[in-house]
Amino acid sequence: MADVVVIGGGLGGLAAAVEAARLGREVVLCEAQPHVGGYATCFRRGDFRFEASLHLLDGVEPGGSNAAVWEALGLRERIALVRPEEMRREVWPAHDLEVPHGLDAWIDALATHFPDEADGLARLSELCVQAQSAYVRDRDARLAGEVLPPMRGLASLLDATAGEVIERHLRDPQAQAMFSALSGYLGLGPAELAAVPFLSMIASYQRDGGTFPIGGGQAITDALAEQLRAHGGKIWTDCPATGVETARGRVSAVHTPRGRIPTRDVVCAIAPTLFYENLLDCGPPRRLARRLERLTLGTSVVKLWLGLDRDLPDLPYEVFLRGAYTLRIEAGDPQHMTLVLQHRVDPTCCPPGQGVASLTVAVEAEPEEWTVERSQALAEAMLSRARIELGVDLNAHAVARSLSRPATFAHYAGHPGGTIHGSRAIPSQSGPRRLPIASPVGGLHHAGAWTYGGSGYLPSLTSGLIAGRTLCGAPS
Numbered sequence: 364m365a366d367v368v369v370i371g372g373g374l375g376g377l378a379a380a381v382e383a384a385r386l387g388r389e390v391v392l393c394e395a396q397p398h399v400g401g402y403a404t405c406f407r408r409g410d411f412r413f414e415a416s417l418h419l420l421d422g423v424e425p426g427g428s429n430a431a432v433w434e435a436l437g438l439r440e441r442i443a444l445v446r447p448e449e450m451r452r453e454v455w456p457a458h459d460l461e462v463p464h465g466l467d468a469w470i471d472a473l474a475t476h477f478p479d480e481a482d483g484l485a486r487l488s489e490l491c492v493q494a495q496s497a498y499v500r501d502r503d504a505r506l507a508g509e510v511l512p513p514m515r516g517l518a519s520l521l522d523a524t525a526g527e528v529i530e531r532h533l534r535d536p537q538a539q540a541m542f543s544a545l546s547g548y549l550g551l552g553p554a555e556l557a558a559v560p561f562l563s564m565i566a567s568y569q570r571d572g573g574t575f576p577i578g579g580g581q582a583i584t585d586a587l588a589e590q591l592r593a594h595g596g597k598i599w600t601d602c603p604a605t606g607v608e609t610a611r612g613r614v615s616a617v618h619t620p621r622g623r624i625p626t627r628d629v630v631c632a633i634a635p636t637l638f639y640e641n642l643l644d645c646g647p648p649r650r651l652a653r654r655l656e657r658l659t660l661g662t663s664v665v666k667l668w669l670g671l672d673r674d675l676p677d678l679p680y681e682v683f684l685r686g687a688y689t690l691r692i693e694a695g696d697p698q699h700m701t702l703v704l705q706h707r708v709d710p711t712c713c714p715p716g717q718g719v720a721s722l723t724v725a726v727e728a729e730p731e732e733w734t735v736e737r738s739q740a741l742a743e744a745m746l747s748r749a750r751i752e753l754g755v756d757l758n759a760h761a762v763a764r765s766l767s768r769p770a771t772f773a774h775y776a777g778h779p780g781g782t783i784h785g786s787r788a789i790p791s792q793s794g795p796r797r798l799p800i801a802s803p804v805g806g807l808h809h810a811g812a813w814t815y816g817g818s819g820y821l822p823s824l825t826s827g828l829i830a831g832r833t834l835c836g837a838p839s
């Protein structure tokens with residue numbers, strides 16, 4: 364018997380479990396893999412530690428928009444954060460921009476290149492702050508057990524894409540594209556990406572700061588797992604949930620290879636499409652079924668990690684290579700790629716004087732399309748672009764490597780197609796339109812990247828924190 368069974372040990376599941384255990388519930392967390400963490404993990408190749416997912420956390424430093432969540436989960440005192448010297452470098456066909464920390468500093472840098480667009484840039488900057496404030500108000504209300512009307516004050520933006528909003532304020536296509544550079548963090552081009560999460564994300568990375576935790580995503584996972592155990596919670600790894608029983612409209616038990624666990628509450632912190640289709644004995648309630656059928660998948664990535672025999676001191680932590688000024692970005696196009704040098708923010712990932720690089724391109728979540736051969740060809744194209752645009756032959760310095768494709772992500776985190784963002788961040792599936800945390804089935808709650816808050820470390824942690832509080836009926 365457990366008060367709460369959490370299914371899935373990614374960040375959303377861990378956060379829900381920690382909060383429920385902190386509030387005195389007996390919690391069992393079931394994780395299919397041998398380790399918890401889901402995407403928030405790392406792996407080793409020889410002397411090198413490769414970060415599986417995280418580029419940067421947003422807004423977790425004191426005063427930042429996500430600091431309250433970070434602190435509530437006990438992460439502030441357990442995790443050391445580092446700020447990269449500059450946010451990133453962006454290499455465009457006719458621009459090479461060093462992006463500074465700070466929203467105003469970034470807007471000023473863009474305005475230097477596009478003086479005629481200064482007013483539009485200022486208006487967009489203001490919209491970013493408004494979108495973020497609306498999100499924070501909404502989130503804090505949910506953390507306190509209330510729900511506000513959807514995105515009060517920003518309802519007019521809910522149907523818009525990021526591209527449409529940018530086009531309303533900027534005329535120059537080059538300025539439009541450069542303002543939209545961060546859209547890649549949500550895996551979509553601005554022509555498709557919903558405006559609300561895009562604008563809010565800009566404020567929390569650019570204004571509140573992007574940071575990296577020493578030890579990477581794994582350090583966050585380890586800190587949460589440690590707290591869960593300290594509050595008396597149990598973690599069962601190698602233990603996939605195989606079924607969920609209901610009785611009189613409420614969840615009543617979870618089946619696992621280690622036996623049947625009677626329970627009053629369940630947190631579904633895995634892909635909800637698979638949960639309702641394969642695990643819940645009664646399937647989804649009709650209203651939810653229609654919604655789940657219509658859900659479209661977020662993108663995945665092809666990602667190449669390299670252990671390097673040198674540390675490439677002339678390059679910053681993160682470089683966006685953008686081959687064209689466009690709002691419509693095709694997934695799988697190496698013209699839009701990212702290079703990260705992990706050792707620049709976390710020297711513990713490799714021996715002194717050496718380095719860890721990763722190169723990433725977003726691709727559709729279609730494992731059968733991204734065969735080993737096609738993924739290798741994309742990796743070669745990324746290496747070639749880095750050689751041409753940055754003058755660095757990463758291949759020549761590589762002494763360890765690993766390549767991931769959608770099938771890899773599907774294998775390790777169990778998401779359909781290997782999506783790394785849950786459902787696609789388009790207007791009909793974003794903001795208050797994302798899957799709600801409370802399910803219509805009694806005692807069942809959702810957490811993780813598919814639910815309210817959206818994809819990413821902080822949104823997943825936030826949904827878990829809200830789920831843990833809600834199921835305990837405890838606002839704070």
Ligand SMILES: Cc1cc2nc3c(=O)[nH]c(=O)nc-3n(C[C@H](O)[C@H](O)[C@H](O)COP(=O)(O)OP(=O)(O)OC[C@H]3O[C@@H](n4cnc5c(N)ncnc54)[C@H](O)[C@@H]3O)c2cc1C
Nearest residue numbers: 371373374375395401402416418603604777811812819820
């Ligand atoms: C390459 C990459 C780069 C990223 N970059 C960033 C970034 O820079 N910043 C950022 O904020 N976010 C980033 N993200 C996104 C972020 O990692 C995710 O949004 C977040 O970690 C998802 O958390 P989650 O709670 O949804 O769980 P997931 O990480 O999806 O984990 C789900 C867990 O459920 C388990 N599971 C599945 N089925 C079952 C079952 N039946 N029973 C038990 N367990 C089950 C899986 O094994 C897995 O451990 C990135 C992701 C990737 C992959």
